[in-house]
Amino acid sequence: MRVDVYPTVLNIPPAEDLAGRVAVVIDVLRATTTICTALANGADTVVPILTPEEAFQVAADNPDRMFLLGGERKAVLIPGFNYGNSPLEYTEARVKGRPILFTTTNGTRAIRRAAGADRVYIACLLNAPAVARELARLEQDVAICCAGTHDQFSLEDTACAGAILHFLAAAGAPVETNDMGVVARDLFREYDGRLGDLVHLSEHGQRLAKLGLQEDLLFCAQLGRLTILPVFTEGQVVLPD
Ligand SMILES: O=C(O)[C@H](CS(=O)(=O)O)OP(=O)(O)O
Ligand SMILES: [Mg+2]
Numbered sequence: 001m002r003v004d005v006y007p008t009v010l011n012i013p014p015a016e017d018l019a020g021r022v023a024v025v026i027d028v029l030r031a032t033t034t035i036c037t038a039l040a041n042g043a044d045t046v047v048p049i050l051t052p053e054e055a056f057q058v059a060a061d062n063p064d065r066m067f068l069l070g071g072e073r074k075a076v077l078i079p080g081f082n083y084g085n086s087p088l089e090y091t092e093a094r095v096k097g098r099p100i101l102f103t104t105t106n107g108t109r110a111i112r113r114a115a116g117a118d119r120v121y122i123a124c125l126l127n128a129p130a131v132a133r134e135l136a137r138l139e140q141d142v143a144i145c146c147a148g149t150h151d152q153f154s155l156e157d158t159a160c161a162g163a164i165l166h167f168l169a170a171a172g173a174p175v176e177t178n179d180m181g182v183v184a185r186d187l188f189r190e191y192d193g194r195l196g197d198l199v200h201l202s203e204h205g206q207r208l209a210k211l212g213l214q215e216d217l218l219f220c221a222q223l224g225r226l227t228i229l230p231v232f233t234e235g236q237v238v239l240p241d
Contacts, residue, residue: 001171002141005161005180008148009109013184022140024164025232026124027147029204030085033072033124033220036113037087039230039239042096046230046237048108052078055101057183068095072105075211078103086216087136091173099236111232112146117143117149118133120232125160125195125220130227132167139173144181155187156220159195162188163223196221 006012026032035046049055052073059067071078072085083089085104091144102108118140123131135142144164146157162184168175169185177185191198199221201204207218230237 001139003135003144003168004142004178005144005146005158005164005165007153007180008145008151009106009113010151012110012113012145013143017113018117018143020141021117022135022138023114023120023142023143023145024123024135025107025111025120025145025147026112026116027104027159028124028158028160028220029149029154029208029221031147032122033126033141034083034085034087034090035102035107035122036124036126036226036228036230038070038090038095039237040101040226040228041090041092043090043100044097045099046097046102047235048111048232048237049101049103050112052103055103056080060099064098068098068182070100071108073105075208075213076103081126086213087103087219088215089154100176103205106147106149110145111237112142114145115232122230122232123164124231125126125158125163125223126226127224127228128160128163128169128231129218129224132164133171134229135164136168136171136173144184154204156199158184158193159188159198162186162199166192176203186224195223201227208240215220225237
């Protein structure tokens with residue numbers, strides 16, 4: 001099987017190039033980690049939205065749905081939203097059974113851009129081994145779509161892509177990859193066992209640390225904490241039955 005890695009939102013192939021492939025969208029810091037955590041804690045659905053204005057509009061148009069509003073701009077809470085973009089905010093007590101409208105700078109854009117694939121998985125370090133096992137089972141070609149940060153390469157998303165390649169190889173999948181995939185796999189293997197160091201070293205990790213969000217970094221670096229396989233389908237991220 002062929003598994004190509006794309007480093008930023010801007011590199012995600014157009015819908016016609018994703019057709020026939022499975023996509024995996026990664027934004028370790030922090031959108032996909034937060035989405036996975038919210039769903040693991042019982043959120044009904046997470047709807048990736050491009051702008052805060054659109055989120056307010058969807059909520060206003062659907063008062064019966066009782067949407068929570070989540071996300072960030074410049075890494076902080078959007079005025080009028082319920083929660084920001086920290087996975088630690090999305091506790092079971094707050095999100096169980098609730099649908100969430102979610103907009104972030106990089107991650108939700110990446111998810112929306114990957115929509116043309118046959119199936120779109122949402123991944124982060126927490127569920128990367130589980131996603132790799134599922135990809136090995138499917139034996140379909142894969143596009144690993146890293147969100148990156150502000151349209152630039154990011155260390156943490158690349159390492160997560162590398163983790164998926166590493167665990168695919170561990171599952172015995174015969175994988176061919178692109179140059180970005182080779183770099184990603186080597187990066188993960190270099191930092192396997194000390195992913196917290198890598199997340200702290202990353203540019204975005206340092207920015208979040210300066211905002212006092214060190215706990216988010218520790219949380220987002222936990223490899224294999226979850227086995228869920230969230231999919232983006234019909235405009236929302238859900239856990240399939
Ligand atoms: O909240 C985050 O960690 C980032 C914010 S930014 O990159 O500093 O603008 O958003 P995300 O979409 O989760 O990368
Ligand atoms: Mg990010």
